[in-house]
Amino acid sequence: MDALWVVLPLLIIAVALVLRRYRPGWYWVTFGVTCAGVRVLARYRSVMEACGLTVPPSRWRLALARLTDRPAPESRSPRILRIRPTRTGLVLRLKIRSGQDAFDFSAASDRLRHSFVLHAVTAQEIRSGVVELRMTGYDVLRDVRMPAPGPASGVLRVPVALREDGAVHHRDYRSVPHALNVGATKSGKSVYQRNLVAGLAPCVVALVGIDCKKGVELAPLAKRFTALADNPDTAADLLAALVQYMDRVYQVIRAEQRVSADLPDAEITADIWDLPEHLRPTPVVLLVDEVAELALAANKKEEVRRDQIVTHLVRLSQLGRAAGIHLEICGQRFGSELGKGITMLRAQLTGRTAHRVNDETSANMAFGDISSEAVLAAIQIDKDRPGTAVVGDSSGGWTRIRTPHTTLRQAVDVCNAHAYRTPQIPELDPFRPVLPARVLSGTVLP
Ligand SMILES: Nc1ncnc2c1ncn2[C@@H]1O[C@H](COP(=O)(O)OP(=O)(O)OP(=O)(O)O)[C@@H](O)[C@H]1O
Numbered sequence: 001m002d003a004l005w006v007v008l009p010l011l012i013i014a015v016a017l018v019l020r021r022y023r024p025g026w027y028w029v030t031f032g033v034t035c036a037g038v039r040v041l042a043r044y045r046s047v048m049e050a051c052g053l054t055v056p057p058s059r060w061r062l063a064l065a066r067l068t069d070r071p072a073p074e075s076r077s078p079r080i081l082r083i084r085p086t087r088t089g090l091v092l093r094l095k096i097r098s099g100q101d102a103f104d105f106s107a108a109s110d111r112l113r114h115s116f117v118l119h120a121v122t123a124q125e126i127r128s129g130v131v132e133l134r135m136t137g138y139d140v141l142r143d144v145r146m147p148a149p150g151p152a153s154g155v156l157r158v159p160v161a162l163r164e165d166g167a168v169h170h171r172d173y174r175s176v177p178h179a180l181n182v183g184a185t186k187s188g189k190s191v192y193q194r195n196l197v198a199g200l201a202p203c204v205v206a207l208v209g210i211d212c213k214k215g216v217e218l219a220p221l222a223k224r225f226t227a228l229a230d231n232p233d234t235a236a237d238l239l240a241a242l243v244q245y246m247d248r249v250y251q252v253i254r255a256e257q258r259v260s261a262d263l264p265d266a267e268i269t270a271d272i273w274d275l276p277e278h279l280r281p282t283p284v285v286l287l288v289d290e291v292a293e294l295a296l297a298a299n300k301k302e303e304v305r306r307d308q309i310v311t312h313l314v315r316l317s318q319l320g321r322a323a324g325i326h327l328e329i330c331g332q333r334f335g336s337e338l339g340k341g342i343t344m345l346r347a348q349l350t351g352r353t354a355h356r357v358n359d360e361t362s363a364n365m366a367f368g369d370i371s372s373e374a375v376l377a378a379i380q381i382d383k384d385r386p387g388t389a390v391v392g393d394s395s396g397g398w399t400r401i402r403t404p405h406t407t408l409r410q411a412v413d414v415c416n417a418h419a420y421r422t423p424q425i426p427e428l429d430p431f432r433p434v435l436p437a438r439v440l441s442g443t444v445l446p
Pocket residue numbers: 183184185186187188189190191192332386387388402403404405406
């Protein structure tokens with residue numbers, strides 16, 4: 001019996017150490033979260049003081065202490081409103097003191113991380129006077145495991161990667177209609193795009209692809225694609241057809257506006273999302289892999305084609321949002337050296353993701369006009385961590401993300417399972433991928 005009391009704790013410690021080394025996620029939920037919670041609460045005051053996140057007592061408290069002959073009150077730490085454990089860390093919600101702001105906590109995030117012995121700390125103001133510290137217990141980006149996806153919704157918002165604070169990064173087409181994804185070769189752009197396609201496959205959306213690497217990335221996923229182009233000539237025609245489709249969607253919106261205008265109190269729609277469901281055209285996500293291939297021109301004829309392509313892309317990016325057409329452009333570089341119109345197009349691509357880049361100029365193509373820190377972070381991405389990227393967030397800040405390593409086989413399986421959802425768009429019919437008869441007859445069901 002006595003031996004059991006010696007062996008049992010040793011066994012528990014051994015299990016904890018093994019889990020911590022090989023299964024940090026399991027370690028966190030079994031042992032880590034409790035240890036970290038106790039540590040954070042026990043050290044809270046001293047850490048806040050050491051990190052310079054306390055405020056001196058107010059004058060009236062000092063005066064009161066003097067009047068009542070008590071010792072001078074201590075400086076005060078932000079008040080803990082809530083501490084919440086998560087799958088990957090802890091979330092500490094703080095009521096900050098007057099004179100403090102969220103930036104003080106962001107600036108101290110490295111010191112907080114060391115002091116609380118956690119992997120990462122990020123600070124975000126969630127409402128006036130309230131800051132949330134998201135603390136990650138372990139390196140969640142080492143081996144990305146996404147939580148099980150919820151049921152597909154009609155909203156174009158798909159989980160695509162994990163953020164370094166353990167939260168899921170969503171690509172939300174309604175709030176960020178168009179996006180640019182840059183990165184050096186082998187940095188993980190195609191896997192990012194693959195995750196996007198797999199995330200979009202269960203949604204009500206028409207996927208349109210341009211993959212000038214002869215279709216090697218997107219063609220295997222063709223069963224879920226409404227249209228595909230695998231060379232610049234077809235891409236130019238496909239984009240022209242997409243512009244035509246956009247014009248037709250605008251006519252539908254205008255017609256509905258005329259009807260609503262005659263009805264008192266009826267809402268007047270300005271985009272497809274306000275149209276009644278039975279009238280709403282299918283939204284479209286256009287994925288372009290290796291955009292530089294579209295911009296190359298070796299002779300006059302190719303120059304004309306290039307200008308057509310860029311003009312169509314600029315038009316789609318400027319007018320597409322209301323028609324539910326979204327652009328997802330991916331390439332190794334995306335700067336003015338690609339020719340006329342590229343900087344105009346880039347200005348419309350408000351969503352920015354930068355995988356590992358080889359030089360500052362490439363990082364500037366994604367974040368130069370947004371954040372110099374993000375530029376630095378993109379250059380510093382480790383070569384041994386493909387799939388890691390820096391992504392701009394809705395508040396104008398940025399964060400590190402990493403996609404799960406979805407294989408082409410897994411993505412193909414998802415696309416095949418949802419092949420029956422592939423909508424047809426008459427304008428894009430000439431570009432419909434050639435599929436085996438089995439799928440065209442609609443017999444592949446999930
Ligand atoms: N999230 C990830 N986790 C682990 N490995 C990854 C991840 N993303 C990509 N990789 C690995 O990195 C390699 C390169 O990825 P990918 O093909 O997506 O790069 P790329 O940027 O598209 O390259 P290129 O521009 O040459 O096509 C892949 O073979 C894959 O094994």
